[in-house]
Amino acid sequence: MRRSTSRINMVALLCAGAVGLTACGNSDSSDDPTVAQRGAGESPATAAGPTGWPQATDGVIDEKMCGLLTGDDFAKYKVITGKVETLPFQVNAEVNGIGCNYSLDDRMGLALGKTDDEARLLYADSTSSSSAKSGKENVVTGADQSIAYLDGEEQAYVVSRRGRLIVRTSLDSLLSEISAQERLDGAVALNALVLERAPQLGKA
Structure with a gap:
């Protein structure tokens, strides 16, 4: 199966957050039911706010927040x-954050x-690659x-910042046959969905 530079760059973006850092490596799959795949029509099990989605109780970003996407x-x-x-x-820095690998x-x-x-510094680190410098800006509503x-042509990345919150989404072509533009559109939509489901996170 294909494992090109997209694999390395993906981990560098979502695990390292800065170009040049090494990958954080594999971790054990979470047994928390809030981050497992849910079927159609099921609601998140970690509701912590009026939206019914996890809202980072006490400002802590942990594995429960992976439940913002299903x-x-x-x-x-x-x-x-x-x-x-x-x-x-x-890696190599204490950041109140989490990376969620869905597939x-x-x-x-x-x-x-x-x-x-x-x-802003985290955002700059996450968008400092040469590929990012040629990207399209202001694509996520509410950011x-x-x-x-x-x-x-393989990996689509979207990074957004709203106040103190950074959201990074990516879609790969490894297991899907969607076009590069479809991957970009999907990553943008998923990024915006996270902001929508945690409407106050990062604002205060």
């Missing part, structure tokens, strides 16, 4: 998911900076900053 959400973009693996948001290289990452300035770009 298997049904990915299925809309022809992506098949399985049991979610959790990863550090960033090989189909991922979402969340981080909450202590201040807007810290979040203060956002960018979408392709790494070659």
